[in-house]
Amino acid sequence: MFEKVDTNVNFPKEEEKVLAFWDEIRAFEKSLEIRKNNDEYVFYDGPPFATGLPHYGHLLAGTIKDVIPRYQTMNGKYVDRVFGWDCHGLPVEYELSQELGLNSKSEIEEYGIAEYNEACRGIVLRYTAEWRQFVKRIGRWVDFENGYRTMDRDYMESIWWVFKQLWDKGLIYEGHKILPYCPQDATPLSNFEANQGYESVQDPAITVAFKLKDEPDAYLLAWTTTPWTLPSNLALTVHEDVDYVYVKDGDVTYVLAEARVDTYYPSSRPEIVKTIKGKDLLDMQYEPLFPYFEDLRAQGAFRIITAEFVTTEEGTGIVHTAPGFGEDDAEAGRVYGVPSVCPIDAECRFTSEVRDYEGRFVKDCDSDIVNRLKEEGKLVHRSTHHHSYPHCWRCESPLIYRAISTWFVNIEKIKDQMLRANAQIHWVPEHIKAGRFGNWLENARDWAISRNRYWGCPLPLWRNEETGETVCVGSIGDLEERTGGKFDDIHKHFIDPVIIEGETGPLTRVPEVLDCWFESGSMPYAQRHYPFENKDWLDAHFPADFIAEGLDQTRGWFYTLVVLGAALFDRPPFENVVVNGMILAEDGRKMSKRLKNYPDPMHVMDTYGADALRLNMLSSPVVRGEDLAFSEQGVQKTMRSVLLPLWNAYSFLVTYARVDNWQPTSERSDHPLDRWIRARLNHLVRDIRQGLDRCHLQTAATRFATFIDDMTNWYIRRSRRRFWKSDNDSDKLSAYATLYHVLLTLVKALAPFAPFITETIYRNLRASDMPESVHLCDYPDVIEADLDEKLEQQMAHTRTAVGLGRFLRSQANVRTRHPLRTAILVSMQEDVREDLRVLQDIIADELNVKDVDIRANEEEVVTLSAKANFRVLGPRLGKNMKAAAEKIAGLSSEEIRSLRQGHTHILDLDGAECLEITVDDILIQREEKEDMPVANEGDITVALDLYRDEDLVREGLAREIVHVIQNIRRDKELDVSDRIAVTYSVPDEVAPAFDQFRDYIMGETLCTTLVRADEVEGDAVDLEGQVVRFLVEKTSAS
């Protein structure tokens, strides 16, 4: 206790020591053990991929995931925190495919799915060591040992259980989804992948005429850049509200959007036969361009439908629609019951359905198709079109959008449950609930959960392709029972060969694996192998009390958790969620490894410390969903403005406690300063608790800075002398007891935010009967008896008065060191005068005046004028407000005085009615009188009597002398308790100051002998224009 404190603190070094200490005493485990039998606060951790290194976003989310559980732990809750790893999915497969040089699905299958999957398993946890290093260094306490991994057998079995629940509820169905597809690799890509590879290309752009069935020689014009999709055309789409025109072109009539006529007929405007709205075209039938799917007319093909996506920006305003090859097309077709065809094989070659082009790669058929249409007179216009088009990120082939057989979760059926669940969630920031997330839920489409990939949790479906009989397996036991086999691993390569005997014959596995979001969304159940084990556990651990992730998870983890929670239990899966914004580089752009536009996180933590980084992030709006332009300077600033002052306050206490050999007591002092800082302290604790209870981290974090400022720059500064007294009198002991109590409480309150420095300080302040770590303490409660808003108000008024007095001194160019006779404080408010009176000693001392004169009559020092109180009068007066404001501005000082004495006043508003006003309807403004320098703020006005007599001048000199000697002490790096001998030479003019204030000077500077000499070999110092020399020698340590 009270080991010597190094003022030259190196935070990162201290933090390393703390990390070692935590390891040594197993602090995290202990923090859990001591709460073992208490109420739980349930936290779910979202799993990251371990195939990349952690970045600032992870550190930020990790910090938030640390603060709240630490707070709740100190609050007495048991907060289990297990880490999780997202192991499956495309990111892993990409990484591996690149390493192995496998560029397509066929190459992977050639390589062998078993080998490939095992290789994936091998690299999945590649960076976990680095992750643990980062997580540990930022100070996050989380259980890695019992962490869940989505590729574990138990986890996957729970996923199957989740899937089976949905299956049994009839929420799973097979359908088609239009996906970008690489013809070279014969694989669908995610939209995310497609977005990676946009390139500018030139495609054919043709305008084609579709003959209307029931109108002779009338043709609909449609425009397309993918001629090869025309054989699969099954509809034409128009916009309901767009005007379409029939134009005469030679012997025939074309239909197109009116807005596009000028483009197609640039030289001369054709004759317009008639104009109709898009909705009037609805359901009109047309002749297919090609004969391949003619028989589909009976099922609703070859007619006009409408959709919102149609524009008149390009083309004809009539959109060629092939539901098998476009997302918009598929959706519009679905709405109107248009069938869908996709007559191409895995390599995107036409199948036999399109007999003329069978076996040829679709894009290679473009020109033949165009030529054929031209020969048949169906081609109206041809050109080329430059546009940005997605390409495969691996092989650079242009992608083809095509229907892929996909399994879906029917969101429509459970939307009500999802909305109900969302209604019960507390979002930080609040707006996400109804905004971003709520909107997303309202418009959510069915969720495509299958992937044509290898490394993932397999769909537990077996099917007879001929009869359609399908079985959903709900557990490994179920599978073993049905097959008689034994399965230690249910990854694709183990169960693909498995055949299940169905009622209609053998069933083979449906080859797809699950979307990894389905897997992470199953985390609340799968992390504990529910319901195969821990059956009761879930009752107490669902929903979570708290989760925290980035804004990008709105459509990710937050969404999938809610879908599954709503579908399975009709409940929200979490009750509180903190959504953090994105961390950008200092220039406001994305952080980019390539551009290196941000500092390495480890470097930041090694330079300023993890506490500084944590507090910097926590006090930024990034913890409520806004972006943070991260800057190293910001972290440094946090260190300087919060951590250093805290450390210095701590160092101050320890330094003097050592000098006096002081031991902690629990005294509750009555000294006004002590009562004030305790009031501030409890006010702080109350605010922090309120903030943390509602997961408002930023408001909480920023409160510490103001408190620490109050503590160091007012409480300690004002109390310094109390610590210097040579006797251990009661006032000194009060000061010690108070500062000790304040610091100890403060580090406990701050511990969840800055776990390192608080631990270091706590360890050196704790008595032997206290817990060995600050993180094993209880979170401070508000001591109601210490709250004192009245006193806080008094001190605020006092500090205002002091500030005003300082301003006057600086205006008059009179240093605070030079004492003045009187400060005049004026306020018309009796309660304000009382406030100032209570603490007037502080004002006198701060302003270095002999007397404080508190007066009521402001008019002695200022001229008063009045201004309308808009807030009060506005609602009452409405339109007459302006006239009243003018009248009020013109009130005389007598009228103002009369109002202030409680009288009412009648204003004659020209032309309008009269208005009776009271003092509450005006605001008093104060202006300095010409001959009286004053300063004013609010209800307080200050004036200073600047006349200095001989005594005051001499006393000022004495203080100058003390100041000079103190500076010499400091330059000589003397200890605060070293005694000194001073010899000085001085001109006679200044000598009386030394003689008259001899005791004062010696006392202030711990000087044992003060001797005047003619010649002194010391530094020359300017003292009010006179040259003085001092020789300062250390005589002894105290």
Next chain:
RNA sequence: GGGCCUAUAGCUCAGUUGGUUAGAGCGCGCGCCUGAUAAGCGCGAGGUCAGUGGUUCAACUCCACUUAGGCCCA
């Protein structure tokens, strides 16, 4: 293209149910203070509250549109 968020001093951000001198910190300049401090205090300069229009007696605040940035979805 759609949804949501953001835009206030050179920088980072506050700004109550709309109410009349728009605040703080950092940085800059001047002054002051200093047996804890890498500090602190006072003052000063620095603002078309992104832009346009509207509602209102009154708009940083409410509404519409526009511009720029961010996230997500197309």
